[in-house]
Amino acid sequence: MDYVLWLKTIQKISSYALENCFVPISEIIAVEETEFNKKQRNIGRWQKMAKLHAFTVHYVKKARNHRWRCSAATFWCVDEHLCNQWTQALKELLEMQKSRPKQLLVYINPFGGKRQGKRIYEQKVAPLFSLASISTDVVVTEHANHAKDNLFEVNIYKYDGVVCVGGDGMFSEVMHGLIGRMQKDSGIDQNNPKASLVQCNIRIGIIPAGSTDCICYSTVGISDPVTSALHIIVGDCQPLDVSSVHHNDTFLKYSVSLLGYGFYGDILKDSEKKRWMGPMRYDYSGFKTFLSHHYYEGTIAYQPAKHTHGSPRDKVSCRTGCYICKQSEKQLAEQNKEHGLKKEEGEEEWKVIKGKFLAINAVNMSCACPRSPKGLSPAAHLADGSADLILVRKCSRFDFLRYLVRHTNQDDQFDFPFVDVYRVKCFQFTSKLSEDNESNVMDVGKKRFGQFCRDHPACCCNIVNSTWNCDGETLDSSAIEVRVHCQLMKLFARGIEEDCKDEAGHSQSSIEQLL
Numbered sequence: 001m002d003y004v005l006w007l008k009t010i011q012k013i014s015s016y017a018l019e020n021c022f023v024p025i026s027e028i029i030a031v032e033e034t035e036f037n038k039k040q041r042n043i044g045r046w047q048k049m050a051k052l053h054a055f056t057v058h059y060v061k062k063a064r065n066h067r068w069r070c071s072a073a074t075f076w077c078v079d080e081h082l083c084n085q086w087t088q089a090l091k092e093l094l095e096m097q098k099s100r101p102k103q104l105l106v107y108i109n110p111f112g113g114k115r116q117g118k119r120i121y122e123q124k125v126a127p128l129f130s131l132a133s134i135s136t137d138v139v140v141t142e143h144a145n146h147a148k149d150n151l152f153e154v155n156i157y158k159y160d161g162v163v164c165v166g167g168d169g170m171f172s173e174v175m176h177g178l179i180g181r182m183q184k185d186s187g188i189d190q191n192n193p194k195a196s197l198v199q200c201n202i203r204i205g206i207i208p209a210g211s212t213d214c215i216c217y218s219t220v221g222i223s224d225p226v227t228s229a230l231h232i233i234v235g236d237c238q239p240l241d242v243s244s245v246h247h248n249d250t251f252l253k254y255s256v257s258l259l260g261y262g263f264y265g266d267i268l269k270d271s272e273k274k275r276w277m278g279p280m281r282y283d284y285s286g287f288k289t290f291l292s293h294h295y296y297e298g299t300i301a302y303q304p305a306k307h308t309h310g311s312p313r314d315k316v317s318c319r320t321g322c323y324i325c326k327q328s329e330k331q332l333a334e335q336n337k338e339h340g341l342k343k344e345e346g347e348e349e350w351k352v353i354k355g356k357f358l359a360i361n362a363v364n365m366s367c368a369c370p371r372s373p374k375g376l377s378p379a380a381h382l383a384d385g386s387a388d389l390i391l392v393r394k395c396s397r398f399d400f401l402r403y404l405v406r407h408t409n410q411d412d413q414f415d416f417p418f419v420d421v422y423r424v425k426c427f428q429f430t431s432k433l434s435e436d437n438e439s440n441v442m443d444v445g446k447k448r449f450g451q452f453c454r455d456h457p458a459c460c461c462n463i464v465n466s467t468w469n470c471d472g473e474t475l476d477s478s479a480i481e482v483r484v485h486c487q488l489m490k491l492f493a494r495g496i497e498e499d500c501k502d503e504a505g506h507s508q509s510s511i512e513q514l515l
């Protein structure tokens, strides 16, 4: 309703200044009194007037490809009282936007990606936060885990959100700090793989300044610091599924994007030694890993996500206000109420798959990024309480290349006989090597042979273990137990908006709200 009021009345005082511009209150960044600039006074009859009063509305302008920019429109009139009334009324309307953050805790990784984090924050983000009257406490990290450790010490409850400036690894640190802190404060033991974790309501904002920035790209639709800053300012909220990863009864990590064994684990392990190369390290290690063509033997057991309304190959993408996420969350809550989490999982059957795999990828979101704009699983959902488990079995190098190339074009990457994909709510993986280890059948010679093969990439044998890549961090154990926690945390984002702009650049949703 307030959109209509805003538009019609504003036209009364300024039909010249802002023609055909519809701005929902929720997308106004700030309103300021403005000194009327003489250079602006070239509008016909107004020029002759003695004194003009003005105010400026800074608002979100939506450009192509989900990019947002800050635009401004100045409104003027001769009546000072009317001008003040407008400014006041708009400021009051902004005050009523309760989901907007007022105080943020910001962590900057100065060494992520191309080492531009500090500059990006100072030049592109801080001025916007200040325009929107958001106060900030800024910490430039001095070492890995600085942000995570700090989140266990500070009074997080005085903040409306935490912002991380960096890549997926930096986001992961902040997420671990926040989720870990919530569990600690609620007396939940993270080492218990079956624990019902406490949701984290303090939102995280991501200012992308990393190498892949897949979490930002998959939740906003673009990897762009200004766009992300504006999503934070307007107080967007996107719930996110989080997977917990355990080894026996020991908590290892949380994951929101990719948990990858084989191909992506090997890329990560190799690329960590080449951090000095910056984002290029992934291309270098990717090429090397592709040539090595290692496959790994192991067993996967999973429970299908029966509560979800979608499937990995239904081509239904997760978009702003996603219906599938809402319905799946509801369904899951009902199931849990009826049966209780433990009983239900104990009763449901596990599917077991043994094989030789080039890659095992579990993704909680599409994992779209600039390298692969549709991602590893284009129809994965951000908040449906499930992950897509992708198994790429042993195949020829040529076939694997065909599979990889399909991440970059419109063809279905799951349409290969050697690729399977399942929507799951939990899974376990054990490598053949750890199975053998456990049954004490492995001899020293075999261990040595494993090492030998690792050192000679031309050999594709399957005796060594790969490493798990957990959102860009390596895990110490190959045998893991993974469980998806539906909507465990929230981001300052709104998911990817349907791209349906009219000629004037208004999105369909804001037009519908106006009518």
Ligand SMILES: Nc1ncnc2c1ncn2[C@@H]1O[C@H](COP(=O)(O)OP(=O)(O)OP(=O)(O)O)[C@@H](O)[C@H]1O
Pocket: 108, 109, 110, 111, 112, 113, 114, 140, 141, 142, 143, 144, 145, 146, 165, 166, 167, 168, 169, 170, 171, 173, 209, 210, 211, 212, 213, 214, 472, 473
């Ligand atoms: N001051 C610091 N010095 C060294 N390492 C840091 C510092 N601050 C954070 N880190 C660590 O750097 C790692 C990588 O950072 P980040 O994710 O920002 O960049 P990236 O790895 O280049 O990008 P991406 O994760 O998108 O591939 C994180 O795991 C984080 O723990």
Ligand SMILES: CCCCCCCCCCCCC/C=C/[C@@H](O)[C@H](CO)NC(C)=O
Pocket: 167, 168, 169, 211, 212, 213, 214, 257, 258, 264, 268, 282, 367, 369, 371, 372, 375, 376, 404, 405, 407, 408, 469, 470, 471, 472, 473
């Ligand atoms: C010959 C063409 C090959 C093109 C292959 C394109 C496939 C790219 C898919 C990238 C998916 C990245 C998923 C994201 C993972 C992140 O968690 C992690 C940390 O940033 N990044 C990486 C690279 O592990």
Ligand SMILES: [Ca+2]
Pocket: 241, 363, 364, 365, 380, 381, 382, 383, 384, 385, 386, 387
């Ligand atoms: Ca999901």
